[in-house]
Amino acid sequence: MAAAHTVSTDVVFRVRRFDPTTDAAPHWEDYRFAAPAGMTVLEGLRHVKEALSPTLAWRSSCRMGVCGSCGMFINGRPRLACNTQIAELGGALVTIAPLPNFNTIRDLVPDLAPMFEAHAAAKPHIIRDNAAEQREPTGEYWQSPRQLEEYLQFSYCIKCGCCMAACPTYATDPEYAGPMPLAQGHRYNADSRDGGFAERKASLAGERGPWRCHFAGECSRVCPKGVDPARAIQLMKRQLVFDYLRLWKQPCPAPLAKSPAGVERREGIPDAPARTI
């Protein structure tokens, strides 16, 4: 058992380097080291930075596949570096480049600003007509497990950008919003607590909308969280078609569940702490 944990394999990390202050164009650099069993690509990059090339730059945070920071193009496929074991890549050479379809700020750091601008344009938040309740909530909204199932899968998105990097339409069409913003727009359209379909339609049903998706499915294939943005986009198309044909109407958003009257807190249970914002 102890021997298995100490087994190391010689690997070569072929990393795309680019420093805009000194380089005219990106170039590849190789880093050879012994990778112990179970090492992830992110851990390998940290080893390269600590022992071989201190100037290497990338984004990472949680190192456990929930923050979406470390999306990279690893062996020809967009992946999370923290979620990718070197051993699963099946070879001694690991090529690492920044996510395609984005400009590169430096080394493995893509400029994700266009993606987040498109995301903001999709209004990815609950929209209701009661602004006072949104600011100062007085209760919860009713939602059945079946209603939750309608959008839960799409809420797993961690905004890593892997789907955008894999999308062949986003690669060539600057008008197309991309899988993540469209999938997140649908996530809120499908939420029974939301009443903002008409407001989102202004940005989602136009030229930047889902019409240019040809259902290649690459976005869903590379998504590390199983969001299936391709499915969300097709569901959005269907909803927009039914909306145009007047076969679908936005249902009333989920009602507020008021606390029952005359109920007292049990002895010994403390009050919630005061709000800090």
Next chain:
Amino acid sequence: MRDQRLWTWHIGAGAVILVLLGLHMTIMHLDAIVRVFSPQPGEPIAWANVVARGRSAFFLVTYVLLLGAALFHGFYGLRNILFELNPGTPAKKALNGFLLVAGVALFAVGTWAAWAGFTVARGA
């Protein structure tokens, strides 16, 4: 919104083509099984059978509908493909205008031909 409307019509036209082109294929190629649309002896494209169908207002209407649906579906698809080449706004407007005019013109010519065939068949 315009893109929402055009996409819906595109899907609708596709559904119309599925049905009417299916009918056309049945008439032309399944005549061994379904003779009702080719009542005269011989091939479906034999003159007698062409005239027999040509006299029918049903076929006049269905072929004009198929023409319209195919033109819209095809030209909208072509427009989408060309727009994905990222032309500038003036080129997009020019393309929209050209496809609209070409589509309407072809529909007009095709409808005239169908009507002409209908009147000739009725007179035969």
